[in-house]
Amino acid sequence: MQILALSVPILAVIGIVLVIIFLRKYTNNERMALIEKGINRSEWLAGGGLDQNNLSLRLGFFLVGIGCGILVGELLREFAGFRPPVAYLSMLFLFGGIGLFVSYLIEEKRNKDK
Structure with missing residues (x-):
């Protein structure tokens, strides 16, 4: 131990x-x-690289996903009888990934509009 x-x-x-x-x-x-x-690195960033707006968007959606994952994990633990590590970790990864995927879709839409 x-x-x-x-x-x-x-x-x-x-x-x-x-x-x-x-x-x-x-x-x-x-x-x-x-x-x-x-x-030039500044040209690359302006041409679709990871600029500050995209980073903020990704981080924001990721953290919202993590928050939702904690909430749903708590609900699963409380009402469905899941064990705490399984409920929390599975929902953290699931909702964190969904948040990153949504930010990717929004970034792609922005890049298509440009």
Whole structure:
């Protein structure tokens, strides 16, 4: 039991470090590809990349989805008899994904209108 209690924080820190490393590597690869193609980063962002409006839209819908997931998870736990981890985690992932999908649809509609 003590090994499990000790390994969870260690694995969490290792996971966070790996995510940061891979994000930095991806960003560097992306910049190198833009340099090879001769594209300025500000031009790329203006041409449909991830600008601040899209980021706010994604984050907003994702957080609304997470909130709905917590609410529905609580309802499932209370009235349908689901166990708490199953109810909460399944609904968090489901509604978070639905929020990201809705933001994607709105971004595509905006890009089509441009």
